[in-house]
Amino acid sequence: MNDAHLHIILVHIPIVLVPAGAVMLLVSLARRTQAASTAALSLLAVATIFAVPAFLLGEGAEEIVEHLPGISESLIENHEEAADVALWLTVATGLASAASLLGLLLRQNWARHSRLVALLLAIVASASLSYAGSEGGKIRHPEAYATSEAGSQDNDDD
Secondary structure: OOHHHHHHHHHHHHHHHHHHHHHHHHHHHHHOOHHHHHHHHHHHHHHHHHHHHHHHHHHHHHHHHOOOOOOOHHHHHHHHHHHHHHHHHHHHHHHHHHHHHHHHHOOOOHHHHHHHHHHHHHHHHHHHHHHHHHHHHHHHOHHHHOOOHHHHHHHHHO
16 A cells, blocks of 8 residues: 555545534534534544544655646645645644533533534534545546536437
């Protein structure tokens, strides 16, 4: 397994866990269940742990794929810039989640408000991760972003 393979494997974990954690946290806040909040905040913290090596492996992945035929340097740069923003938003989400977890464990009054901060960050990080993943997919999966003019012309004959 090389850096490109590991990058692709690891990067999907925060892309899935951050939105899942955001939904869980939203439901836990609506239902006012501390156990579900704890689980959601833990999920968001774990997602951050996977986001860091996924990002760091991106440089090695770039070194492997940048010389392959059909690979666009501009697509790699777009993905890299989007991933940088997504990483920092995910790290902020993880830190806010960890602080909120600590506050809940210590039964601090501010912990209730910190869950809202973690939720808002998780929502923004989810969008950013989705965009970064979409930009990454364009590097090796152009078929997923192609428009089909031939398909629309086939319907004109009806």
